[in-house]
Amino acid sequence: MEQVDLFASLHVPADRIAGIDEAGRGPLAGPVFAAAVILDPGRPIKGLDDSKKLTAARRSELSLEIREFALAWCVASASVEEIDRLNILQATMLAMRRACAGLAVAPLQALIDGNQLPRGLSCPAQAIIGGDASQASISAASILAKTARDADCLLLHEAHPAYGFDQNKGYGTALHLERLRAHGPCPAHRRSFAPVRRLLEPLAEAGR
Structure with a gap:
């Protein structure tokens, strides 16, 4: 160093x-x-x-x-x-x-x-x-x-075992994105991040 x-x-x-x-x-x-x-x-x-x-x-x-x-x-x-x-x-x-x-x-x-x-x-x-x-x-x-x-x-x-956080450490791996689409975001997901936000937008539209 x-x-x-x-x-x-x-x-x-x-x-x-x-x-x-x-x-x-x-x-x-x-x-x-x-x-x-x-x-x-x-x-x-x-x-x-x-x-x-x-x-x-x-x-x-x-x-x-x-x-x-x-x-x-x-x-x-x-x-x-x-x-x-x-x-x-x-x-x-x-x-x-x-x-x-x-x-x-x-x-x-x-x-x-x-x-x-x-x-x-x-x-x-x-x-x-x-x-x-x-x-x-x-x-x-x-x-x-x-x-x-x-x-x-x-x-x-x-x-939240469904998302594989022990393996992907929260990063947007292919498996994580697949699980995210299958189960939707959990409370640990960052709503302001695009892959999560995109999943929430249809729900927000449906609730209007």
Whole structure:
């Protein structure tokens, strides 16, 4: 992870820099998750990387290490209702603000994966495209957000087994779309997303 030059340019101690990332912007169902992590420079965690590049087993292992060795971490979410009311981008930004605000150690700087910054953070922030692969703190956040969302999908599957949330994680796979057409949306589906909205429009028309 090439981060020494970045830390120096920020003039902020590494133990007061929070990495923030999200998981679940694209799926048709479930909350969107975000995590914030401040790593301990004295207890580095080996193998941190973009969560999408890691196996599920390795993500689970690393999530335990992050929770044990990080100086501070927080996982937050924005609900399906908030996604439909605010739109997915603003709901993602809300989840990021909640994760940053929930840290037990107040950060002096936040590093955000991507090219957009959430408004209203308690500290200055910098957006880094590909940050989940280049900055250890963002990698750690991506792992916590991803593992938390995957665990939530298992709970959604228990509540609504017809849609295969344990396998598709809410994404619009062919099987998920087939089940969606067969059973209609469940409470976990995001009504503002086009594939779900299209199924609801005939029902709305019939009810008029």
